[in-house]
Amino acid sequence: MGATKTDHFTDKQNSIALLAKALGHPARIAILEYLIKVDSCICGDIVNELPLAQATVSQHLKELKNAGLIKGEIEGNSICYCIEEKALTQIEEYFKKLSSKLAIKNSKCC
């Protein structure tokens, strides 16, 4: 085994899990924060921001892209990365909803 069993879960559960998984590494959190901190998309520069080898950063960027959290456009020599707002919004709203559901009923609990 070792492969996640996605079949038996809902699409929503799987898609949220995929987003969360993509965010489950400090380097990818750092990349996201950096893209947000800088005032626009970034052409180049990301590798220098992180304490990881270029190949490793490229891999993390690929995973973020696969998860739909960032997008990258070729901009001459380098590549211009920026946040895919929709995905971030999706996560934000999911947890907001969870929290509010919890708030309603957290009375009779441990």
Add this chain to the structure above:
Amino acid sequence: MGATKTDHFTDKQNSIALLAKALGHPARIAILEYLIKVDSCICGDIVNELPLAQATVSQHLKELKNAGLIKGEIEGNSICYCIEEKALTQIEEYFKKLSSKLAIKNSKCC
């Protein structure tokens, strides 16, 4: 290699990544949703809700507990699990903050 390099990232980045990682599996999302859906903490019952073997579910519960997302109290024969609200709030607020930071500056972008 294969081990995440946490040393070079901030505590906040590491802790958010840990929470996200714990949520990066549909079974764990399903567990969380179930704990929220049911009106109080659950003693037993979780295994029957999931399409996974008992040992596997137990392992997922352990990971959620390690990440601080749920807590479990022994309740006679079985164990009473419920959501650790603080952790959920932490995630919610983190993404809310990210989103709002993004909203301010997403003008000059791809």
Add this chain to the structure above:
DNA sequence: ATATTCTATCGTAATATTGCAATATACAAT
């Protein structure tokens, strides 16, 4: 005492992730 029930842990196999050096690719500049 014995059986039953619930949960955790151990052991193990399959697969995935992390990280990097080396190499490849693509464009830009000379």
Add this chain to the structure above:
DNA sequence: ATTGTATATTGCAATATTACGATAGAATAT
């Protein structure tokens, strides 16, 4: 054309995760 710069891909080793059967422990019921 050659060189330099930026990024991706490949190949590999180390480690982590996922899943489950088997087993163990602890409380309950018979």
